[in-house]
Amino acid sequence: MAETTQSHSDDSSAAPSVSLVSRLKGIPVKLIDWMRTSRLRTIIVGCVSLLVLGVVFALWSFLAHEAIGHDDRVTLRQAYEALDDGRYERARTIVGELQNETAQSLSFGSALFILGVVKAKQADDEWSTGRSRAMHLVASRYLQKALAIGLPNEREAAARYQLGRSLILGNQPREGIAVFEELGDIPHTVLGEDASAEAERHALLMQAYLDSPNPRLEKALEHAKFAVEKAHATPRELYKAKLAQGDIFLRLGQAQLARQVVDSLMPPASDLLNESEKSVVQQVLEGRLAIETARQLPKADPQRKLLLNEAINELREAQRNDPRMGRNSRRAMYEIGVALEELGKLQSAVNQFDRVSKQFGDTNEGIAATLAEADLNLAQGRYQQALAGYRTALEAVSNPTTYVNELLSLPELRKRLLAAFQEFVDEGRFAEAALLVDQFNTVFDQGELVELTARTQEAWGESLLKKARSDDRWHARQTRQQGRHRLRAAGRAYEELAQVRYATRFYTDDLWQAADCYYRGQNYTNTARTLREYLHHEVRRRNSVALLRMGQSYLALRRPADAIEAFEECLEMYPRDAVVYQSRLECARAHQQLGNSKAALELLKSNLTGEELTPKSPEWRDSLFAYGRLLYDLDQYEPAVKHLREAVGRYPRDEQSMLAMYTIARAHHRDSEKPQKRLAAANTESERQQSRKQLTSDLEKAHRAYVEVQRLITLEGYGDSDPLHRTLLRNCYMMQGSVLFDLNRFEEARQAYANVSTLYQNEPFVLESFVKIANCFRRLNEPTKARGTLLQAKQVLERLPADADFRVATNFTRQQWGLILDQMSKW
Template structure:
């Protein structure tokens, strides 16, 4: 009878009558319990449930089948041989992954022993976590803007889990040719998941055991990881080894970039600059390559930090024109504005100490030219960000927008255009009223009113700042966004009230 019921179910399945198939197989499982037909029927229902999108029911069915198999050695089922069972379970696991149902894929893999060996299960778990992590990072990349950091954090979490699983797998297969390949996958997932201490540890192990595959990339990743965790001198040693041993490998360009960052932190300006110049002037690397692009942006930013403002402006202007849609472009445009702004300091000082009127006028003109260029660039960056709308702005864009408003006010104040400066600072006091740095804008507005000979309005602005300060919760950490804590702000505002 149970064989007849099983074949009836198969007939229903063959003609596509899913409801009748499930009803027949369910009845068979209830009536004939722990039999070969019942086990095969339970698996068939689970497969049908998965195919129709009922992942929870499918997973429950798979678990029921797997719990029935106590020991593979004693397992006998002519309708569902062990090899066929393993094949169907692998297929079910793969289908969960392809459907993006990673929780179900993980839950299934966790139950696969003893049908599968510990090594096989560990490998499936590692692959699941790896694909889960990369899927979340792709989703983050597709969304890009707005509050998507949860996707980024989740993606990195699963990549770190993949790293742990691959590392376990490596030592399960220590005596096999797969050992170093597993270590490489562990290191790469740790790195992508930003677990740099673990990446460093596993990469050292990998490079100790592997003498051929991934050598150049392994050295690059090790140098990058050491750089992130603050072991700068060790990073330089490894990155220079990478460049020396693999001069014709494509990773050498990225190694130079990373070594540039290391030398920058060590304060070795000449070596840092030379690395980027080598990337930009060599015969093999072309402007269309990511490394050439990144080197150009990095060189411009480096010139700005080194106080070489003219070189920074020239280099970053070229980068922005070549790569208008690059991720670094917005920050580069802001840095151009900052470079013009900073370049105004020297002529301002020269004008102050000038011995003759002609020298004074010459430097004032140069100062004002730099300030006007800075102002226009701040305005351009602000407008570019504002066009995206406030709801879609990234954290970087929100920071740059706030800074642009503040810097516009600063430039206008230096140009003695106090009414315009006041309006610019007022944008801060309106848009960011619930953030501590709004207090700075009130101070600047008060200073503008004083320069406009409006002491009553200046005093009123300070009183308004006191009210805003009072509204901030007690736990507010003012030092994160400003130079003062709460009590220091109270003291400053009280002193300004008496001016």
């Protein structure tokens, strides 16, 4: 009964459970039935199902990632351990993974340190020297930033050591030396268990002192001695250390000490250095030693020649012992060229350097040989070959930052290039000098390039102006124009240099150079502008001269009022300066342009009557000429002739004398107008005779003066080349005819006018001479010849160029001349 009761109880408890399961199983069926009743319900159920599946998958992925990440998460400690074990790629990979972490979990200084060390290792493994240096520079930047941000104390010394190493290997010797000197004695954490890092530091410092812009050979020698004196040094290390020490002694010019080092060389064990390598290295050093010893002997010493020949034989033997044509063989070939040059066999040396250059163009020996060949070509006058050689050498120095060459340091390269540039300039090869400067951009900065360009153009311009003074009259004008063009180019270059060096003490000096070149190149607008800038920044030096030059420039630009302002400021501010006399002279010219003759005369009198100047001074001389011309312009002919005659008498060879003599002739001619007017107004025969006598005297004086000017111009050959003298010569012929006509000497007047018609057939001015000739024929009562002359004038008028400017030399246009000649032909 009890069992029955129990069984019944179990059955009753299972019934609700079965009923619950049945109900759960029915949910999907009911859901499907509910979904089928509407398309919208189907879409809703599908979207909900997809959403549930997505949530479940995301939750599973997150839990799996957390489980794995918790077990395999990388740390900075692991990166340091990989770095210390030499697993550089693993260390770099860990740092890359850590970069994905938050800033709180990553030490940026440590990350940059690890990346810098890895980059330095990659640079060590790089086969290309240039790329290796560039990569070391990148490594140094990582390490510098790491130290700036901060590192753990135990890593700071290592970072500084690696920084100094990368700087030196990246061709930044001065910066690397500074880092190592600041580091001092390397801590044990850097050295490890042995002194290899200390030895490397000395080797690096030795190389850094050798590769510095100004090599410090004594300091390099100190560090080279460390390897020689180091305890427990291997034979190979000792051998190489002594070779380095001997090389430094040679570069110091201490041949005897170098010889002692070479004699003490002990060959290392054969398993450490093979015999051929040992032989080549030592033979090259001994060959160089022989060359250096020979250099210290007088050229006439026979021992010198023997040593050089021994050096050549030793170096050729070294070359034969290096079948791989490696660095030592290249050095031997280069040193053979040096020995041949010392022997005076220049062409053989050129050929030797040419072989090295062609075979090993981009190597240190190839670059040094190319430059040496170019120097020899320049010394022998082969300018184009020299220029090509310098260009090739400069193309090989593509990046000065990573350029290292023990045969040709960057300062030495710059020094020799500047010497070549100066040689081109001294020899007058300015075009080649300019082309050479164009190639300097890789080894000189912008300021130096602009300065060299300015110097080239200035020297070029000065040379052309000097040449113009000795050229024949036909070419002098063109040569002067070319010279002034070059000086204007120099002015532009100096002005650009001033902008480049604006913040330096050279700024005002560069401005002055620019203004000076502009002035000599007759670019007066830029002269005035540059001098204003100069006076704005310079408060003391050259200010008086600057004001004078600025006033002269304004005067040349037809701005007399501005010129007077500059001159008067100069006179007021610097009354005791030597330039005041020239300022008075120029200021007088400016006043004359404005019509203020009284002020001009006073200024000129101050120069002529003052006690400071003597007739030997240029200012007194120019003032005397200017004073006579000014009196002429004021119609004071008698005192004008007096002063001009004094000027011509004192300075007969001065270039102003010719114009002064012509002005004297014009003064006599113009002075004849007074008796001519008196003659016309005379009431008595006595007055007429007296006036006629005075008129004849003045005209004859004028005629003699015209003839003298014509004779001097013709004899000295100025008439065909100098525009002023050509004009004076033409005017002298015409004025002679005019004077003779007034003297009633018509045949002589006709001959004088005929000279013009013969010499100036292609200029409009000749038409006026034909008219004068016709007038002379009429006075000679030969009307037929007069009409023939006018007919000839018409023919000349037709032949004159269509673009001839009649207004420049005559008072009429082409059409007006045609009408005048037609009208006169009817007389």
